[in-house]
Amino acid sequence: MIKSNKVLVSLVLISLILNCCEKSVPEPDPTASEKFQGILDKNLEAFNGIGVSSAIIFQNQDRWSGISGISFGTTPITEDMIFGIGSVTKTFIAALCLQLEDEGVFSLEDSLHEWLPAFPNIDNSITIQQLLINTSGINNVTDNSELWNAVFIDPAKLWTPEEVISSFLNEPYADPGAGWYYSNTNYILLGEIINEATGSLVSSELRSRFFEPLGLNNTFFAVEEQLPSNSIAHGWFDLSGNGSYEDISLISGNGIYSVLWTSAAVFSTAEDLANWSSALFSGNVLSQSSLDQMLNSYCTMPGTTDVGCGMGVFLIGPNNNAGVELIGYTGRTFGYLTTMFYLPDYGISVAVIVNEDNPAFLDAVTTDLILEALNNG
Numbered sequence: 314m315i316k317s318n319k320v321l322v323s324l325v326l327i328s329l330i331l332n333c334c335e336k337s338v339p340e341p342d343p344t345a346s347e348k349f350q351g352i353l354d355k356n357l358e359a360f361n362g363i364g365v366s367s368a369i370i371f372q373n374q375d376r377w378s379g380i381s382g383i384s385f386g387t388t389p390i391t392e393d394m395i396f397g398i399g400s401v402t403k404t405f406i407a408a409l410c411l412q413l414e415d416e417g418v419f420s421l422e423d424s425l426h427e428w429l430p431a432f433p434n435i436d437n438s439i440t441i442q443q444l445l446i447n448t449s450g451i452n453n454v455t456d457n458s459e460l461w462n463a464v465f466i467d468p469a470k471l472w473t474p475e476e477v478i479s480s481f482l483n484e485p486y487a488d489p490g491a492g493w494y495y496s497n498t499n500y501i502l503l504g505e506i507i508n509e510a511t512g513s514l515v516s517s518e519l520r521s522r523f524f525e526p527l528g529l530n531n532t533f534f535a536v537e538e539q540l541p542s543n544s545i546a547h548g549w550f551d552l553s554g555n556g557s558y559e560d561i562s563l564i565s566g567n568g569i570y571s572v573l574w575t576s577a578a579v580f581s582t583a584e585d586l587a588n589w590s591s592a593l594f595s596g597n598v599l600s601q602s603s604l605d606q607m608l609n610s611y612c613t614m615p616g617t618t619d620v621g622c623g624m625g626v627f628l629i630g631p632n633n634n635a636g637v638e639l640i641g642y643t644g645r646t647f648g649y650l651t652t653m654f655y656l657p658d659y660g661i662s663v664a665v666i667v668n669e670d671n672p673a674f675l676d677a678v679t680t681d682l683i684l685e686a687l688n689n690g
Contacts, residue, residue, distance in 0.1 A: 348685055349377050349682060350379045352678060353365055353381035353678060354381050356677045356678045356681065357381045359677070360671060360677060362667060362669065363382055363549050363667070363668055363671075364381070364382030364383050364389075364668045365390065365668075365678055366380045367379055367583045367663070367665040367666070367682060368664050369682060369686050370587045370591045370661070371660070371686070378392055378583060378584045379392075380394075384668065385560055390546055392583075392584060393531055393544055394544055394582065395532075395540065395545055395580040396545075396582070396651070396668060397548060397644075397648065398577075398579050398581050398653075398666065399644025399645045399651055400497075400576065400577050400644040401579070401581075401586065401641075401644040401653050402500075402573075402577045402579040404589070404593065405519055405523060405579060405625075406504065406507075406575050407626070408599060409507060409518055410441065410507070411603040411624065412522060413507070415602075418510050419441065420441070421442040421445065421606075422440055422441070422442065424437060424440050425502065426438070429502065429505055432475075432482070433479065434452065434483065434485055435451055435485075436450075436485070436488070438489060439451070439489045443499075444500070444502055446493075446622055446623070446624055448489070448494075448611070448612065449485075449496065450485045450487035450489050450492070451482075451485055451486070451494075451498045451499060451502075452482055452485055452498065453496040453498055454477055454481050455498075455572065455573065457483060460572065464572055465552075465564075468565045469565040469567045469568065470568050471568075471571045472568060474505055477501070478498065478502075492612075492615075493612045493613075493615060500575050500576035501574055501576050507575070515537065515574075516534035520538075529581070529589060530585070531584070531585050532579065532582070532585045533579070535570040535580055536571045536574070536578060540580055545562065545580070546668045547561070547562040548560075548561045548562060548668050549648050549669040550647045550669070550670050558669055562648070577644065583664040583666050584664075586653045587653075587662045587664040590641060590663075591662040593655075594608075594640055594641075594655040595655075595660065606624060607624045607625065608623050608628065608640065609624075610622065611623065618632070623640075625642065626640055626641060626642055627642060634676070635684055635687075637687065639655070640657055641653045648668060648669065648670065649666060649668055650666070650671065650675045651664070651665070651666045651667075652664070652679045654679070656683070661683075661686050663682050663686060665678050
């Protein structure tokens, strides 16, 4: 009996020691990378998301990138998959126009009649600057449902800008300079002017000036450049309007992206977009005078009090969910949503792309990543 008691006491002591040791060793705090990844995974589940790719670059050039979810079926999103970035394309086109002005190829005060033929419903006295800052008053041709009906009747057809504008552009919203009206037509016309002024394709200018020098190796201008088909994240969109997403990649993108062209036809990765944002807004792409022009607030976006409209960028005041000033753009196209923001007070760039038309998902991921980046910046 005495021996058994000794054994029992020994077992109790061993248990107490082990429990004590277990309690004295706290769980390690998650790393910054784990916290960022947790944001993607948590929001993917919370918003029933399909897939997301994101990247952050800090002022000291520390970097993080992460992915969550799928492209289709059981195929996961990978960091080198490219997505349609929608209107974030406009940051590239605006920067290209500002470089060309710097080089004396054209002036932002040039009017359309100096470069382009007459089009119905377009006042040829409109200037290049008015196109860049959306004060031309020109109607947004991509808001015309008849255009998209025609595109999806024959989705493989390649449209020219002239066809799109001549056949589907409605009457202007206002006289030139009378107010701010968002219009993809403005940036389609800028593409036409770039072609005329340089004598080369827009894709060639983008590649030689931005994509190659900045190492944006996974960035492409659709239709004019061949996209690496095995690396495209499948985009999901409610085409039928019945509340369920369809795999838009099963439809030819020729029609969609030839129509959108210089307003929204770039494909890229989150990592490349974060690199572009960091280089552009920190002053490593444009001259200081051109960057100042780009980042000037020419007017306040209607319906807001602190969203300034620059050239191909929005200047967002701190009255947003992240509580800090943001410079950048958002993009929306069939099957993809994008945010690309630079935090000027912190030198941080954040890019997020999702492969579905789910704004709540995109907004939540973007806000949470910015807040966590501020904690780690």
